[in-house]
Amino acid sequence: MHAADAIHGDLGMIQRDDVVICISKSGSTPEIKVLVPLLKRTGAKLIALVGNLNSWLADQADCILDATVAQEACPHDLAPTTSTTAALALGDALAICLLEARSFGREDFARLHPGGTLGKRLYLTVDDLSRLNELPQVSLQADLHTVILEMTSKRLGATAVVDDDGALAGIITDGDLRRMLRAGRDLAQVRATDIMTPRPKTIETGTYAVTALEMMQLHQITQLIVLEGTRPVGFVHMHDLLREGLV
Incomplete structure (x- = not known):
């Protein structure tokens, strides 16, 4: 929420139990001085992320985060550059702390972020892919x-x-x-058991597709047999992973 927009109506989205992080390098801009008393009137807690610990905003805040920088990257030491980077880094650190405090896990991320490659890595299973393929199998x-x-x-x-x-x-x-064929065997006499590779690489049903990708990359193979117990129930191929954008 921009401070200028807040005093023209957006302040209505702030509720009593909210925590407001107010980001300002100087901590003394006119918009901030108008906004802060209105915020405090709602009962919301105020955190000041400031570049001046002696500023008006710092004095008004319930908690202060020090984003002070020695100098801006701007050659004239005017345009906010280093200070905006410091504010961004502190914001990311806060987000990670909150993530850990709430025990936010992979399943939560997948539930709230199902789109794109990141989401697929957390919810797509080999079952989702193998059911799109037929199951080739022969007897010994x-x-x-x-x-x-x-x-x-x-x-x-x-x-x-x-x-x-x-x-x-x-x-x-x-x-x-x-x-x-290179071995020159009598083709009429060959049976599956004669040319198969025993103990092939497999993956259990219900496993995340990203785990299948890691296995294929590790063993330099292009397919895995999906097992339910000891019985094959499907195949997952590298092409399936490519199609889903996991590679």
């Missing part, structure tokens, strides 16, 4: 033709390999297929 004894068709139709460049109970046994990626 699936032949090469079945494996390639499953990988091609589900368009993720990989397939999970599951045992007879539906538990995850491994993963087959495009890289596994290329390594198999």
Whole structure:
């Protein structure tokens, strides 16, 4: 709230239980001298963030924050430059102190700031992404033709390999297929269990998507299998994270 606007009607937004932080370098401008008595009449507490501890505003305040600077960055020591930076830094420090005093956590931030990349990092889960993909999976004894068709139709460049109970046994990626061809194996005899990578990187359902991103970057991979217990329930791909702007 600008001091000049306050004395022309905006003062009505100030209530008895409010705390007003009044920012002024000199602490003695005419608008401040008109405004402060009106503020005090509402019963609101007044904090003075000032560059002059001996100013009129400092004398009137319930609490004083010292924003004194030795000199402005302005070559003429006139335009508020260093002093505005000091006021900004003190304001940020106050905000962080209040955040800690109220135990304001990641969940609170996500609830109040759901938009943009910051919000997505705090609420988007792998479930939100994996449900947009089909789940490629084959049995341990699936032949090469079945494996390639499953990988091609589900368009993720990989397939999970599951045992007879539906538990995850491994993963087959495009890289596994290329390594198999380079090895010169008899393609007619190849089964999923022969070329899969056992114990692949996985992530539990309900985990934040940003955690999936960190895992992919750490292990230099492009997809993770989402597990519910021991059973695969989906895939999350780096492209999903790119689409959501998390990368």
